[in-house]
Every structure is written in C-alpha cells, then in structure tokens.
Amino acid sequence: MPMQGPPLRAALVAAACLVAPLAAAAAPCDAGEHRQFDFWLGDWEVRTPDGKLAGTNRIEREYGGCVLHERYTTGGSYSGESLNVYDAARRVWHQTWVDTSGTLLLLEGGLRDGRMVLEGRTVGADAQTTKHRITWTPSPDGTVRQFWESTDAQGRWTTAFDGQYKRK
Numbered sequence: 001m002p003m004q005g006p007p008l009r010a011a012l013v014a015a016a017c018l019v020a021p022l023a024a025a026a027a028p029c030d031a032g033e034h035r036q037f038d039f040w041l042g043d044w045e046v047r048t049p050d051g052k053l054a055g056t057n058r059i060e061r062e063y064g065g066c067v068l069h070e071r072y073t074t075g076g077s078y079s080g081e082s083l084n085v086y087d088a089a090r091r092v093w094h095q096t097w098v099d100t101s102g103t104l105l106l107l108e109g110g111l112r113d114g115r116m117v118l119e120g121r122t123v124g125a126d127a128q129t130t131k132h133r134i135t136w137t138p139s140p141d142g143t144v145r146q147f148w149e150s151t152d153a154q155g156r157w158t159t160a161f162d163g164q165y166k167r168k
Helices: 005-025
Strands: 042-047 053-062 067-073 079-087 092-099 104-112 115-123 129-138 144-151 157-167
Touching: 053 157, 092 115, 104 129, 129 157
Parallel strands: none
Antiparallel strands: 042 053, 042 157, 053 067, 067 079, 079 092, 092 104, 104 115, 115 129, 129 144, 144 157
C-alpha cells in the first residue's frame, strides 16, 4: 500500500528540506552584484586612443560563474592575466593581476555610476608606494574603455594606459 496522508506529507517535507539547500548552493554567484562586471566578458581587440592595436583580451566566466578570468596579450613578449571576483561578505570586487614582467597588482572597488572602478597600491624596489586606479566604462555601442591611472613620484595621477575595447 502506497504512503498516504500525514506520512506522505512528512516524507515530502523532509525531502524538500534536503533538496532546497542543494538548489540554493548550486548557483552561489547568480546575484546581481556578481553580474556587475559582465559587460567586460568577451573576446576583444584593445586599441590606444590613436587607434593602434595594443593587444587582445579574452574575458571569460569560470568556476561556476563566480570568477571572471582575463587573458591579455600584446602579440609580442608581454602578456598577463587577472582573476576577478565579487566578495559578497565585504561587498567589494577584487582583482588579482599578474604578468610577464613579474607584476602583482591587487585591486578592489566596485560599480560607481555604471563604471567599474578598482584601486590598489604597489611598492617598488625603492620602497616607493604607487597608487593605481583602473576604470572600465561600458558604452552603448558595446565598446568598453579601460582607463588606468597611477601616481608619479610627486603623488600626481598620470595615465598609465588608455584602451578602447571592441569586440572581435
């Protein structure tokens, strides 16, 4: 005789209690905050303000959609990669950048007025601290501007890189 009445209801409630946490855990990075940087996803040509090709960049979602993985190359001897993740506990975006010159750049920040703004610091061999600020601005035409500023020895902001991303 099949289960009926209260025993069936109890079994269904118990099963739902077991399955619900699994369903919630299956997509931990689907919240809107985790999608704020999705405008940067894709295969890109990156050009300087004068139109010269600076390099190519591929940004993909990985690790269950929780990480944006950037792979940049100039086609020459320089290349680099970054891992980007939204830290929900601290409510900030984090980027770790490494490249063929041995640079390690740790940046944090978030979405400001529709632009992603990440900031950090590096310390040189001379013990001088340099501040970095990189802003990614999406445009209605689908392009993205990456504007990287850093401080000089006097602490003034200077342009380190200005690139226009256009989808391949």
